[in-house]
Amino acid sequence: MADARVNVAHVGLGAIGREVVRLVLRREGLRLVAACDISPDLVGASIAAMLGEDQPGPDGRVTVVEGLADAGLEPGDGLVVTHTTSSSLSRCLPELLGALEAGAYVVSSCEELSYPWVQAPDAAARLDAAAKAAGVSVVGTGVNPGFAMDYLPVVLSGATKRVDSVRVHRVQDAGVRRDPLQAKVGAGISRDEFDRRVAAGSMGHVGLTESAQAVASALGWDATDTTETIEPVVAESPTPSAFGTIEPGSIAGIDQVAVVRVAGEDRVRLHLQMAVGIGPSQDDIRLTGDPDLHLTVPGGLHGDLATAAALVNTIGSIRHAEPGLRVMSELRPPRPTPARG
């Protein structure tokens, strides 16, 4: 009897990538066939050892190689590459093109890939052409971008006759998240340092503009007039964090807004607050139209857990997508397939 499992090769073994591999090992419909990372410390290690899994099953014997080309994979067998290396599309581009040219479907956490048509039209066109030439598809996703602030509001719009505007407000208490997220939002740094990082373009969440444009595009609106702002969330009282107490006046996190305007009107407004102690976490979506609609996720969609889940859950969706570079709203809903018994 043919094995109906889907072959999965993973690229990028950081924290999210390891969680992706862990999930792939646990799903009965998936088979891990390769794991790649450029770090010399990881190449040659077994996945089971790297994850510290006692009972990894046969797929845990996969040994880390540097890149997909070293994995000796056969093309054209419905292979899906899950990819978690960088937020930057220009950095990811050679890896993504290589996977597509080898005939693999690709699901990537690269934030700038989630809607690259406005910011990176040349890269988007190259990926689209490579995917179509190979008869496969590629998408950038995760919880944000990819779900909370773009896919979910588009889904909600399906139940209304007309949408005039989309407002999303996402609050994530970084105090309950892993250290890298607290570092990313600048927990504990000074206001001066915050301003320096913003000026250098190294501060803030990557992908908010892409989410806003993805929503606009899905609703048939011109997505080119987009603005994004970032402000600090300043601690008002001593706040415990992963890096010690944040003193009043120091930075607790970020307050970021992306807006798409059409004919002078704000049509999409995405507001993201990620800071230590800012809770309660939540996702809140409001559509004005006919009728208005309001959706809320009390407690919010957990960023790290949900991003690894969203990637693995999208493996089935990408294999049913039309060839080319896709955005999430063109895919059938991702969902978790059953775990091994």
Add this chain to the structure above:
Amino acid sequence: MADARVNVAHVGLGAIGREVVRLVLRREGLRLVAACDISPDLVGASIAAMLGEDQPGPDGRVTVVEGLADAGLEPGDGLVVTHTTSSSLSRCLPELLGALEAGAYVVSSCEELSYPWVQAPDAAARLDAAAKAAGVSVVGTGVNPGFAMDYLPVVLSGATKRVDSVRVHRVQDAGVRRDPLQAKVGAGISRDEFDRRVAAGSMGHVGLTESAQAVASALGWDATDTTETIEPVVAESPTPSAFGTIEPGSIAGIDQVAVVRVAGEDRVRLHLQMAVGIGPSQDDIRLTGDPDLHLTVPGGLHGDLATAAALVNTIGSIRHAEPGLRVMSELRPPRPTPARG
């Protein structure tokens, strides 16, 4: 320049059907090419006159014919048939097969079509074969079934690593809905009459079992062990309704539950309460798993408005679906396309 609009033919001009036609006329990407109803009172009337539209645009000149065969449509031009005639799949089957055999995509409000594989496997197989032979696809949808209690929980599952159970609680205050909904839930009838109607199978919401099975199937669970119960909501105090005051002890509405069990455990539990004065309306979804997730729609998704919207919003999704009989979770998210300027 080619007209990029999608041709739409509508079948069934009841209240929901008329709202569908109204929406089609208003969308810039859609062109109404036919409208059908078997009622002799409607055949020959212009759509504009029937809807009482002052400025219907050129598509409003379409004249109602009895059936699709009378409309003189050319097959194979990407035609989509929107269909709102009956909840009963056996009643709809000839119409649906006729549309598919003519090469049209079909989006239908037939509740039993939303997941027919368990209750009506023969009809499902015939529809699937006819659609595949013509290279088109067909789906049953609406707000419920089709969105609130099935599509939305499946979408939410995309952000979690594992789902153990799905619980949906939908409350609709029938007091703020149109008369047919109040009649459907038995507003004002006696307990004896309620029991008679339940025994005759003519009481309650059609499609709850299908929604529960659609959720189970999308998550990879066996959907065959399904039970459904219906209880009355009894008025506790005098309650105004479309049919006069409901006296205490008389029926205000229905309380319906569908459960899918797998290996002895309740995995999907859908609870629907529709009654006069039961508010506030809401949709509430809880997934247990890793992590648990909770989503709520305060005010709820309006049944009538949302069903017409969901049908028209699905026109784009069905044209991108794989050929065959589809369930909603296999389709990319429906969304409203722009209205005419």
